[in-house]
Amino acid sequence: xxxxxxxxxxDAPAQDALTQAELDSLAVRYARLLHRAVLDDDPLVVETALxxxxxxxxxxxxxxxxxxxxxxxHHEALVAFAEAHPQLTLxxxxxxxxxxLMEAYMAYSLSFREQLEHRTNAIxxxxxxxxxxxxxxxxxxxxxxxxxxxxxxxxIGFSELLTDEVESAPGSQYLQHILQSSFRxxxxxxxxxxxxxxxPEVQEPVDVVPVAAETLELLRATLxxxxxxxxEAAVPQAxxxxxxxxxxxxxxxxxxxxxxxxxxxxxxxxxxxxxIGIETPMGNARGxxxxxxxxxxPKTRVRxxxxxxxxxxxxxxxxxxxxxFFTTKAPGKGTGLGxxxxxxxxxxxxxxxxxxxxxxLGTRFRIDLPALAGTLEPGAQHPxxxxxxxxxxxxxxxxxxxx
Amino acid sequence: MxxxxxxxDDELFRTMLEAMLRKEGxxxxxxxxxxxxxxxxxxxxxxxxxxxxxxxxxxxxxxxxALNRQQRGIPIVAMSGGRRSISLEFNLESAALMGVxxxxxxxxxxxxxxxxxxxxxxx
Numbered sequence: 001x002x003x004x005x006x007x008x009x010x011d012a013p014a015q016d017a018l019t020q021a022e023l024d025s026l027a028v029r030y031a032r033l034l035h036r037a038v039l040d041d042d043p044l045v046v047e048t049a050l051x052x053x054x055x056x057x058x059x060x061x062x063x064x065x066x067x068x069x070x071x072x073x074h075h076e077a078l079v080a081f082a083e084a085h086p087q088l089t090l091x092x093x094x095x096x097x098x099x100x101l102m103e104a105y106m107a108y109s110l111s112f113r114e115q116l117e118h119r120t121n122a123i124x125x126x127x128x129x130x131x132x133x134x135x136x137x138x139x140x141x142x143x144x145x146x147x148x149x150x151x152x153x154x155x156i157g158f159s160e161l162l163t164d165e166v167e168s169a170p171g172s173q174y175l176q177h178i179l180q181s182s183f184r185x186x187x188x189x190x191x192x193x194x195x196x197x198x199x200p201e202v203q204e205p206v207d208v209v210p211v212a213a214e215t216l217e218l219l220r221a222t223l224x225x226x227x228x229x230x231x232e233a234a235v236p237q238a239x240x241x242x243x244x245x246x247x248x249x250x251x252x253x254x255x256x257x258x259x260x261x262x263x264x265x266x267x268x269x270x271x272x273x274x275x276i277g278i279e280t281p282m283g284n285a286r287g288x289x290x291x292x293x294x295x296x297x298p299k300t301r302v303r304x305x306x307x308x309x310x311x312x313x314x315x316x317x318x319x320x321x322x323x324x325f326f327t328t329k330a331p332g333k334g335t336g337l338g339x340x341x342x343x344x345x346x347x348x349x350x351x352x353x354x355x356x357x358x359x360x361l362g363t364r365f366r367i368d369l370p371a372l373a374g375t376l377e378p379g380a381q382h383p384x385x386x387x388x389x390x391x392x393x394x395x396x397x398x399x400x401x402x403x
Numbered sequence: 404m405x406x407x408x409x410x411x412d413d414e415l416f417r418t419m420l421e422a423m424l425r426k427e428g429x430x431x432x433x434x435x436x437x438x439x440x441x442x443x444x445x446x447x448x449x450x451x452x453x454x455x456x457x458x459x460x461x462x463x464x465x466x467x468x469a470l471n472r473q474q475r476g477i478p479i480v481a482m483s484g485g486r487r488s489i490s491l492e493f494n495l496e497s498a499a500l501m502g503v504x505x506x507x508x509x510x511x512x513x514x515x516x517x518x519x520x521x522x523x524x525x526x
Contacts, residue, residue: 152509160512
């Protein structure tokens with residue numbers, strides 16, 4: 001893997017870490033060239049040894065050997081050298097040891113810098129590409145939606161005019177179908193525009209429950225049928241201050257990631273919505289009627305969770321999951337920006353995001369957002385389950401996954 | 404009988420709106436872009452102008468700007484199939500900011516149209 005494409009930072013251990021034997025062989029090579037540089041009187045040999053030292057430094061950078069290990073190699077080489085030549089004292093050879101050491105370090109540092117520049121450029125270019133792509137998708141979607149709306153305007157208008165003409169003549173009901181279909185198309189263009197992200201951010205009271213439901217409906221059409229997509233809302237409404245399209249973006253992104261992580265036949269993605277940190281009076285766990293007192297309000301949070309029974313993540317992946325450009329997806333399949341963007345969105349809404357994951361069992365992302373104080377109407381009962389077959393947990397969200 | 408000038412580059416849409424408005428009892432004049440509308444407005448004085456925003460020649464914003472400058476006092480209804488687009492020039496919000504009487508996102512139903520006309524033609 002060329003350095004520019006590796007996900008590691010320049011001073012991090014290489015993904016394909018060198019074996020101890022390879023490290024030892026570097027130390028041995030270093031010890032040998034030290035030997036020649038210090039003891040040989042032929043200037044050409046000394047010069048060659050110095051050139052080799054520089055090459056060694058570059059190689060160490062290419063292999064992404066961290067600086068501490070370079071020092072270690074240097075130290076070992078010195079020890080080996082001292083043991084091989086006990087008659088030589090360090091002061092007597094110091095002036096000749098310094099040269100190969102400097103060559104190696106300078107080459108290492110220069111390569112480091114080159115690699116850093118290379119990677120920074122790669123990251124910047126990827127980001128610019130990403131932004132351009134997003135922008136062009138947005139422009140395209142907005143343009144298509146605009147044209148569609150014009151066309152729908154004619155279809156709806158003419159259908160209504162024709163309805164007057166034919167009144168109850170045979171076939172007049174078909175006009176109603178045309179109208180209904182046109183209204184569906186109108187809703188679709190409205191959604192397209194929302195996803196084109198062409199709107200300035202507007203923070204307003206948003207009920208997360210219908211937003212999540214609508215997002216899952218959109219996702220349903222794109223995810224493999226083997227994956228069940230379930231919405232479990234423990235509360236009928238969950239109000240927060242947000243830009244609804246950002247909530248859609250969050251849910252959509254997490255669900256797509258979840259779907260990518262699912263390799264099993266019976267895939268399942270469960271989106272949960274609950275209120276946390278509230279006192280439910282009279283032990284009514286469903287929270288069918290509650291009122292936030294102003295003092296309690298800041299403690300109340302809406303918890304949005306997305307759980308899957310996918311492959312889960314290793315501790316290493318978990319640790320870097322929100323890093324920009326970190327991705328476990330195949331090249332071209334993901335930008336590595338999704339989760340860092342989500343992290344940014346959640347933070348800007350005053351919320352927190354965390355995850356639990358067990359390799360082989362699945363992952364659960366949890367987003368806690370400050371709830372808006374309000375009263376829930378009694379009677380409105382969920383879970384609102386998109387997948388009829390998956391209506392298996394009547395009542396508050398039940399965590400059925402084991403992690 | 405009140406007269407309405409429709410300004411829209413989409414011929415089918417113009418035809419539809421003209422038929423609908425006639426049926427509602429209005430006299431209708433049409434123009435296919437802002438430039439043509441401005442030319443027509445030199446000799447006519449409708450009670451209301453319904454204009455599309457994004458048009459290839461003389462868009463709705465230009466037309467609204469020109470009419471604002473002339474202070475003709477003709478109420479304007481801005482129509483558009485676009486919402487808030489990336490290029491902010493051609494949207495209903497900017498039309499609203501420019502003082503149009505009402506905005507009407509496309510597509511709309513006859514009921515939407517009736518409500519908007521009732522408001523826009525009221526005094």
